[in-house]
Amino acid sequence: MAPGSEVTVLLVKHPRPDVRYPALVDGDDGTRITVRAPWAGPPSRDFGFVRFERGDVFTEHYWRDRWYSVKEVRDGRGALKGWYCDVTRPAAVRDGAVVVHDLDLDLWLPADRSAPLRLDEDEFLASGLAERDPAAAARAREALDELELLSRDGFAALLGG
Template sequence: MEVVLRKAGRTKIRYPARLLADDGTRVTVRAPWAGAGARDFGFVRFEPGDVFVEHFWRDRWYAVKEVYAPDGSLKGWYCDVTRPATLADGVLTVEDLDLDLWCSADRTTILRLDEDEFAASALPTADPAAAAAARRALDDLEHLARTAGLDRALGLTRPAAR
């Protein structure tokens, strides 16, 4: 299958993924790091060989990506605030709404990301209801990360990275 991440009406990235599960609400896929080379965010580095186990919901405004190093160790969870996912003809499509959350594997680093990009985007004025849903989703993700933990709260399993 293929994952398509759209942003502001355009395709930001598309990449192949292997379907792991689809229960009608949550779709889980596994994909290698799809970026060109390494990307260092300062708090985590994504690089060739990393594996992402990605969870997308048809009824929630976010996606949660478990990020594994090439040796299979969990780096953490990268969460995208998105519109609910759609799946049709082997293509899983999500619309990125700029807001993100990072939670390290040891849960000591939890960061809200890109709030400035979100505020500068057209979404808050063009679609206030979607903007409010996006803000709630980020708040919900942060709450889950700081309390029960994303993996436990969302029922995420840790399949082998390979």
């Protein structure tokens, strides 16, 4: 994927509706794909631990060989809000889209790098993945643990920053 090219990000969220939105490619080294996208949800959404709003910019990192993505979130003025991480199957590129299968586990690290929040473990349990695909469920839990460890330095070791 060439830097500056347009791409669609497709988050497959079975059984819930998929989420798709446009982004611009920042880079693709063959393993990691980095895109930049504006907040694609409603004008404002308060999660309790952070509010995403129109004007927020997400720099999203997807790996073809890792079971997660890391999204740096900045407000419209460029101030860091934090990092939102999705546990997913490894990313694939198909038909001009970055395709990731969301596995319901998430992690939020606020900009001040205080304690990371593990999110949506109830949704993960309710998804039935552990019964349908125990190996994938185990990889998902390992990925969440890895994200928590990597969050200690604000993902600098992972993202090279």
